[in-house]
Amino acid sequence: MFKGTAASPGIVLGKALVLEHNELVIEKKSISDVDAEVAKLNDAVAISKAELEKVRDKAKVELGEEEAQIFESHLLVLEDPELLGSAIDKVKAEGVNADFALNEIKEMFVGMFESMDNEYMRERAADIKDVTNRILRHLLGVKIVDLAALEDEVVLVAHDLTPSDTATMDKKKVLGFLTDIGGRTSHTAIMARTLEVAAIVGLTDATEKIKDGDFVVFNGDTGEVI
Numbered sequence: 278m279f280k281g282t283a284a285s286p287g288i289v290l291g292k293a294l295v296l297e298h299n300e301l302v303i304e305k306k307s308i309s310d311v312d313a314e315v316a317k318l319n320d321a322v323a324i325s326k327a328e329l330e331k332v333r334d335k336a337k338v339e340l341g342e343e344e345a346q347i348f349e350s351h352l353l354v355l356e357d358p359e360l361l362g363s364a365i366d367k368v369k370a371e372g373v374n375a376d377f378a379l380n381e382i383k384e385m386f387v388g389m390f391e392s393m394d395n396e397y398m399r400e401r402a403a404d405i406k407d408v409t410n411r412i413l414r415h416l417l418g419v420k421i422v423d424l425a426a427l428e429d430e431v432v433l434v435a436h437d438l439t440p441s442d443t444a445t446m447d448k449k450k451v452l453g454f455l456t457d458i459g460g461r462t463s464h465t466a467i468m469a470r471t472l473e474v475a476a477i478v479g480l481t482d483a484t485e486k487i488k489d490g491d492f493v494v495f496n497g498d499t500g501e502v503i
Contacts, residue, residue: 284466287475294431
């Protein structure tokens, strides 16, 4: 039995789908064709932009204008000349691979935002992470789990759910959320209440203890999982 923070009410029983947002493995490499590397980065950004526009449009229809705003801010991150411009400059100046350059710039920006006193600004760090990790997955050829194409009804178990995860998932197939991190005001908790999906957050190690296909029962009012 696990105990976490009750985030959204409801009693759920079903099979677990454990989402592994694997750590992206990024290595520093020297590259000879700088122009090709910059083009690769621009391509990954273009694909990410098209995906996010699709996610935003879907969110507008299914969740309303207000919830779709988060994707407008994600698209703004994609168009931020400071962020992407700095990554391109790094590729050119140091002759390094695009994923390494972008990750270094991401870490710098995230560190800067996370250290601010303002909670709103600290939350922007999560937006930067979400967007840059999407670009990095395309650069590295890492598959993104398609939550819009779930075949069975599941309880989603994740370290955390990104805004993109919650906006694109097939609401008819997702019975509830269980996450390792987060509090009552985290994005996952707010989205769960908006979608009227039962959820518990802050379970610490649910993704390690619960396996794919395990049968789980949980109470979103008390924060208990069996």
